[in-house]
Structure formats: C-alpha cells, structure tokens
Amino acid sequence: MKFLDQCKIYIRAGDGGAGAVSFRREKFIEYGGPDGGDGGKGGDVWIEAVDGLNTLIDYRYQQHFRAGTGVHGMGRDRHGHNGEDVVLRVPVGTEVLEDDRETLIADMDVVGKRVRLLKGGNGGFGNAYFKGPVNRAPRHANPGQTGEEKAIWLRLKLIADVGLVGLPNAGKSTFLAAVSAARPKIADYPFTTLTPGLGVVDLSPNERFVIADIPGLIEGASEGLGLGTRFLGHVERTAVLIHLVDATQEDVAGAWRTVRDELAAYGEGLAEKAEILVLNKVDALDPETREAKAAELAQAAGHAPMLVSGVSGENVTALLRAAWRQVRQSRGEIAIDDEDDAPSDGTPGEWRP
Ligand SMILES: Nc1nc2c(ncn2[C@@H]2O[C@H](COP(=O)(O)OP(=O)(O)OP(=O)(O)O)[C@@H](O)[C@H]2O)c(=O)[nH]1
Numbered sequence: 301m302k303f304l305d306q307c308k309i310y311i312r313a314g315d316g317g318a319g320a321v322s323f324r325r326e327k328f329i330e331y332g333g334p335d336g337g338d339g340g341k342g343g344d345v346w347i348e349a350v351d352g353l354n355t356l357i358d359y360r361y362q363q364h365f366r367a368g369t370g371v372h373g374m375g376r377d378r379h380g381h382n383g384e385d386v387v388l389r390v391p392v393g394t395e396v397l398e399d400d401r402e403t404l405i406a407d408m409d410v411v412g413k414r415v416r417l418l419k420g421g422n423g424g425f426g427n428a429y430f431k432g433p434v435n436r437a438p439r440h441a442n443p444g445q446t447g448e449e450k451a452i453w454l455r456l457k458l459i460a461d462v463g464l465v466g467l468p469n470a471g472k473s474t475f476l477a478a479v480s481a482a483r484p485k486i487a488d489y490p491f492t493t494l495t496p497g498l499g500v501v502d503l504s505p506n507e508r509f510v511i512a513d514i515p516g517l518i519e520g521a522s523e524g525l526g527l528g529t530r531f532l533g534h535v536e537r538t539a540v541l542i543h544l545v546d547a548t549q550e551d552v553a554g555a556w557r558t559v560r561d562e563l564a565a566y567g568e569g570l571a572e573k574a575e576i577l578v579l580n581k582v583d584a585l586d587p588e589t590r591e592a593k594a595a596e597l598a599q600a601a602g603h604a605p606m607l608v609s610g611v612s613g614e615n616v617t618a619l620l621r622a623a624w625r626q627v628r629q630s631r632g633e634i635a636i637d638d639e640d641d642a643p644s645d646g647t648p649g650e651w652r653p
C-alpha cells in the first residue's frame with residue numbers, strides 16, 4: 301500500500317490576441333496602406349519540479365490555472381504582447397497524468413525539470429500581413445488561436461515524516477484530525493483504524509510535514525495479534541515517532557512498555573528511533589491524577605512525557621513544534637544540539653526528545 305497525494309487540476313493555455321485591421325492615415329500621405337499589427341501569442345502552461353516542497357497541498361486550494369491571453373495587435377504595425385505563462389511548481393517525484401489517470405505525461409523526477417504541458421494559441425495576423433500585389437488594402441485580419449485546455453492529474457508518493465504509535469484507543473486518529481485536514485474515523489472502541497492514514501501538518505507555509513496514523517498495537521502484535529505489526533513499515537522511514545499513551549487508562553506505564561516491546565520485536569531500527577513521549581487525553585483528568593499519571597510514566601520511560609489533549613488542543617502546538625524540530629534534524633537542516641531552537645511554549649523543562 302502506498303500513501304498517495306493526488307489531485308485533479310484544470311489547465312488552460314492563453315488565447316492568442318487578434319490581428320488588427322488598420323490603415324495608415326496621415327496628412328499628405330494618401331493611400332497610406334494597411335498597418336494592422338499581429339496579435340500576441342497566448343501564454344503557455346509549464347510544470348516545474350522544485351526543491352523544498354513535499355506535498356501537493358497547494359493544489360487543493362487552487363485547481364484552475366489559466367495562462368494569460370495575448371494582447372491584440374494595433375495600428376501602426378504594433379504587435380500585441382504575448383500572454384503570460386503559468387508555471388506550476390510541484391515537488392520532486394510528482395507524476396503528471398492524463399485525465400484517464402494512467403497515461404503518463406511527465407515524470408518530474410529531478411529538481412529544475414521543466415515541461416511544457418500546453419502551448420498558448422498563436423496571435424492572429426494583422427491586415428498588414430495580407431497586403432499583396434493584388435489586394436493592396438486588405439480589410440481583414442486573423443483572430444487569435446484559442447488556447448488548448450485540459451484536465452490533468454498530479455500524483456505524488458508521500459513519505460511520512462512523523463509516525464503516531466500507541467495502543468488502540470490512545471487517540472491517534474483524533475490527534476491526526478486535530479492537526480491536519482485528514483478526517484480519519486474516530487470511535488470509542490479499539491481498532492477503529494484499520495489502514496494507515498496520512499495528514500499534512502501546516503505549522504506555517506515553510507514548515508510542513510507529513511504525519512502518519514497507523515492502527516493500534518497490542519501485546520503480541522509482533523506475533524500477529526490484533527492487526528499485527530504489518531503497518532509499522534509505514535513509519536520505518538519517519539524522522540520521529542510520537543508515542544501516545546492514553547492517560548485515562550489504569551496502567552499508563554504498562555501501556556507504554558507494551559508498545560515499546562512490540563516496536564523492539566519488529567526491529568528495523570524502530571526501537572532506536574527518536575520518540576516523543578506523550579500522555580494524551582489529559583483534559584479528562586483532574587490536576588492530581590495528571591501529576592500522578594505523568595510521574596508513573598516518567599518513572600517507566602526515564603523521562604517526563606508531554607501532557608497533551610487532542611480534544612482540547614492543550615500542548616498540541618508545542619508537540620508539533622517538537623516533532624518539527626526532529627524532522628528538521630533528520631533532514632540535516634539543523635544540528636542535533638541546536639538548543640536555540642528548543643521549544644519554549646508549554647513544554648515541561650525536563651522533557652527532551
Ligand atoms: N477526553 C479525550 N478523549 C479523547 C482524546 N483523544 C481521543 N479521545 C477519545 O478516545 C477514543 C479513541 O480515539 P481514536 O482517535 O479513535 O483512537 P485511536 O488511537 O486512533 O484508536 P485505534 O484507531 O483504534 O487504534 C475516542 O472516543 C475519542 O473521542 C482526548 O484528547 N481527550
């Protein structure tokens with residue numbers, strides 16, 4: 301199973317400008333002759349692979365792209381300006397497909413690759429062009445060509461930056477829904493989530509990452525119990541795991557240990573991956589219970605958890621910031637010990653990833 305980000309967009313090249321019909325009219329110059337200029341060419345539609353994008357999210361907000369129309373020609377042999385091109389900027393790895401979703405138009409596999417998807421319509425000839433030995437004063441000009449248009453699909457294979465793990469009912473899907481536009485099924489029974497889901501977190505226009513929600517793990521998952529560990533493959537390549545522990549359950553330390561054991565049993569470096577420990581659903585606890593549960597979990601894990609609620613939103617931003625920091629570290633954008641960037645808002649002092 302692949303996580304795909306795909307969307308349909310409509311593109312249209314610009315129409316060419318019309319040619320002009322015009323005659324030279326000046327004092328003392330009789331029969332000045334035709335001087336209607338040609339119309340400008342319509343703009344093209346291009347697509348370009350760029351660095352620094354990892355989703356097609358921008359194309360969810362805007363689906364119609366239209367290149368500029370060529371300006372019509374004018375008298376005194378003036379040509380119209382060409383219409384402006386449109387350049388669609390997409391992440392590296394985006395495939396461009398025809399409307400049938402199968403025929404590949406272009407594979408944007410390297411940074412800087414540019415492909416023209418549609419050509420703008422040519423401008424029409426002005427009447428000056430039609431002047432000949434027979435017809436010295438043509439009274440007609442061409443209209444511009446209409447720009448082509450079509451629907452295309454953009455498709456990108458997404459790779460999650462952050463993985464959500466925890467027991468069933470820990471609130472993983474609720475958290476995903478709270479921080480992204482994803483709308484996973486959420487319910488008050490275990491194994492609500494049967495297949496992984498992805499969401500894009502938009503901390504700011506330049507701070508975006510992909511988060512993966514996978515089905516809950518239970519004791520024995522590595523031997524195939526519950527839904528097993530087969531979905532852990534989707535978080536193998538993430539920069540960090542967010543481990544959610546449901547604060548409303550009896551044994552928070554046991555819950556944490558169970559998931560850790562299953563991660564270790566799965567192998568593939570999951571147990572060594574950076575983990576952000578979270579005590580979730582804290583909105584449901586009174587202050588003393590919060591403290592007691594947090595202490596219990598800290599004792600087991602060896603460091604304090606972040607106290608978060610996907611429902612009330614408490615500390616959600618601080619958690620995302622912490623995850624984003626790990627993502628940037630793994631992308632090599634910041635040094636491992638870059639403390640200047642440490643989250644300050646709402647994060648307990650003892651906490652570290
Ligand atoms: N009070 C409270 N309830 C929560 C919170 N987050 C989730 N819940 C509730 O916990 C239940 C389970 O939430 P889900 O988001 O479906 O849990 P999950 O981890 O995705 O569960 P699975 O998909 O079965 O593994 C739902 O009834 C949620 O409404 C929270 O922060 N506070």
Ligand SMILES: [Mg+2]
Nearest residue numbers: 472473492493
């Ligand atoms: Mg779920």
